[in-house]
Amino acid sequence: MRIGRFFLAAILIATMLFPISAMAENDPRDAIAAPGGTNLFLFYYRNYYGSNFYVDGQNLDSNADFDMQFGMFRLAHFWDIGGGWIWSADVVQPFASMEFDSDVLFPTTSGSNSDGIADTTVATHINTPFLYNEGDTKFGMSAGFYLTAPTGEYHSEKAANVGSNRWTYRLEATPVVFIKGPFVYELTGEVQLFSDNDECTPLHLEEEKEAVYHIQNHVSYNLSDSFWLGLSYYYLTGGETTLAGINQNDDALTQTLRFSANYQLAPTVQLLLQYNTDVDRDNGVDQSYIGGRMAFCF
Incomplete structure (x- = not known):
């Protein structure tokens, strides 16, 4: 069975378009645990957009039209398990409405779109006590595990889907996790592993996906007791897919910058505003977004 390059690009854009990193990226100060007994409810909203579609580092279409309205609910609880250790658990539910059009990939149709509930994630984290805590200087560590279930909308006949039809x-x-007075620095590394998608394309081919590796750097600074600014750098690589035993040579290499501004609206309410943009991408649409997050503590 032989599948042409452009057909493959069209049927695999789901993995290139939908920002799988949306749930795989921390924001500044996410690695700092809340006190034990705290509940957090968070709502995220992001408007993703992009116009350049890349395959193997080459711009296949500089006039593509990608637009996605992305929302996410998150509920977390923190437990003090003694000795300064904090354990937390999260449930994350995203949803999205996504549209993609390209005269190159879809010369005879109006493109592809998808909307609905995306894949549900449950997560757990453990934070050490501050291993160094002298004056205004603190140092700690954190680790986490996320399990994403294939609960989202997925249709094999569509080129774009908000669900992935695989476990992650x-x-x-x-x-x-380094704190020095008003300055906070966080360094995070992670790996994502994937089960197979056995319903890829209208032919229901099996798609395998290799591990994705991610490095995140966050620098933030308090301008006042209620307002801080943050700058984040993300590096993502891996994720090459194999379709029906054929290697697609579509591994990711993406570098992204994110600018954040957080304001304490009330003692238990925070507003985070963000601008995020790709600075380098090998596969998929180069994406930017403008978004925000409301956090409620109770």
Whole structure:
């Protein structure tokens, strides 16, 4: 069975378009645990957009039209398990409405779209006590595990889907949580592992996906007791797919910058505003977004 390059590009854009990193990326200060007994409810909203579609590092279409309205609910609880150790558990439910059009990939149709509930994630984290805590200087560590179930909308005949039809396992380690007065630095590394998608394309081919590796750096600074600014750098690589035993040579290499501004609206309410943009991408649409997050503590 022989499948042409452009057909493959069209039927695999789901993995290139939908920002799988949306749930695989921390924001500044995410690695700092809340006190034991705290509940957090968070709502995220992001408007993703992009116009350049890349395959193997080459711009296949500079006039593509990608737009996605992305939302996410997150509920977390923190437990103090003694000795300064904090354990937490999260449930994350994203949803999205996504549209993609390209005269190159879809010359005879109006493109592809998908909307609905995306894959559900449950997560757990463990935070060490501060291993160094002198004056205004603190140092700690954190680790986490995420399990994403294939609960989202997925249709094999569609080129774009908000669901992935596969299980995802994410291991995360933050060996550096460094606080110096108003300055906070976090370094996180992670790996994502994937089960197979056995309903890829209208032919129901089996798609295998290799591990994705992610490095995140966050720097943030308090301008006042209620307002801080943050800058994040993300590096993502891996994720090459094999379709029906044929290697697609579509591994990711993406570098992203994110600018954050967080304001304490009330003692138990925070507003986070963000601008995020790709600075380098090998496969998929180069994406940017403008978004925000409301956090409620209770």
